[in-house]
Amino acid sequence: MSVLPGDAGPIEDAALTLAAQAGDVSALARLLERHRPGMRAVALSLLGPGPDVDDVLQEAALMALRRIVDVRDPQAVGPWLRMVVRNNCRTVLRVSHRVEPVESLPLPSDGATPEQVLETHALRDWIWEAVEALSPTVRLPLVLRYFSTGITSYQQIAEACAIPVRTVRSRLNQAREALTQALAATAATAHDDTVRRTENSWREAHETLAAAERGEFGKVLKDRYSPGVTLLAGGERLGGAELLLAGMESDLAAGVRQRPLHVVAGRSLVVWEMELINPPGDPDHCPPGVAWIISLNGGRFDRVSLHHAARPPAAP
Incomplete structure (x- = not known):
């Protein structure tokens, strides 16, 4: 045998x-x-x-x-x-x-997402410390691939990062190799509490949406976002804080609401995956979901890249 x-x-x-x-x-x-x-x-x-x-x-x-x-x-x-x-x-x-x-x-x-698995054992903080040590170019594809729930395929990551699929494959290979080295380099260092950071980000996502519904999204932008914040979609710059505010107010005026479904929270990168709830009279107003892919600079939201979930195919 x-x-x-x-x-x-x-x-x-x-x-x-x-x-x-x-x-x-x-x-x-x-x-x-x-x-x-x-x-x-x-x-x-x-x-x-x-x-x-x-x-x-x-x-x-x-x-x-x-x-x-x-x-x-x-x-x-x-x-x-x-x-x-x-x-x-x-x-x-x-x-x-x-x-x-x-x-x-x-x-x-057991139905757990990769992030939930990390939250069940002591390695989670060490792994995130190593992820933070990666370059931003390879960090984003890695985080989307392993820690998001709706942007995990090569095609979805390519669309979110505005790069070809073959580049996604290459960067993930680089990220996995670099992560092994980063884990060894950060084994003896102090690690942040990932669970607490994720809980805080969940709370912030809910509070941001609640403030927007009260008409206070402008205050959130001033308090939490960089003055020169950039809004992107598909890798293209759309505008800044004014467009973020106008877009949020326009959706709310149309009866569209957002509900957080999943949060990934690092020190330099945050992903809020949202369900988009359309008004009953206009069920096709928005796609079913949107991910806010947020880069932080000095603790403030500096770049917000929006990635919308694909619309379901039309019924024949």
Whole structure:
């Protein structure tokens, strides 16, 4: 009977897994290297040769970083890693509308988003500290890919960042490599409380919308936004604070309301994903949702890029 390379040495697997769960980056790197042949074999069997294989392995490495603390049997980390790869392959096959050649065993899902997973264990603050260390060029695609809920596909990220899909793939590769280095560099530094920052951002999103409905959005702009704030859509500059105010007032006058659905909050980048609720008399006034992708400068909102969700296809 053949044995996959990743099945050897369960005792060493257990030791490396426990060290990785305690925050040892080098242990996680060794663990991934030990099981890389088996993980690659799974990806090749499902996807065949091609660039998707490398993408899936990189995604699996990042997933392992986020969820290594969830492994209950350290000696069985090899099968767990291969399940991560299978799950990622299923996503690739589903998005590309390809037929999956063999059955795969999906990872058990508890319905949690990547950000909610981060909030359940002690690595969350360390990971966000490393994300903040990335350059803005690669940070935004990484945050959208792994921490948003509605802008996760390559095409959606390309539209939100106003770059080609091939550039999204390249920047995500750069981001994943840079994140590994940043994690090692920030392991011993102080980390902000990500949960508290996210809670504050949720509250701010609700308070911003409530102030707008009271006719006080202008005050919010003055108190919270940079004087030279820029409003963008699709990478094109539309205007500044005046247009932000006019757009909000116009939507409210038309009966459109926004409801926060998901918040991603870093020190330098915030994403508010909103549901757009149209008036009953004009259900097609706005798309179903909009994401506020906000860059901060000196703690103030400096750039607001709006990405609208795609409208559902028209009924025949």
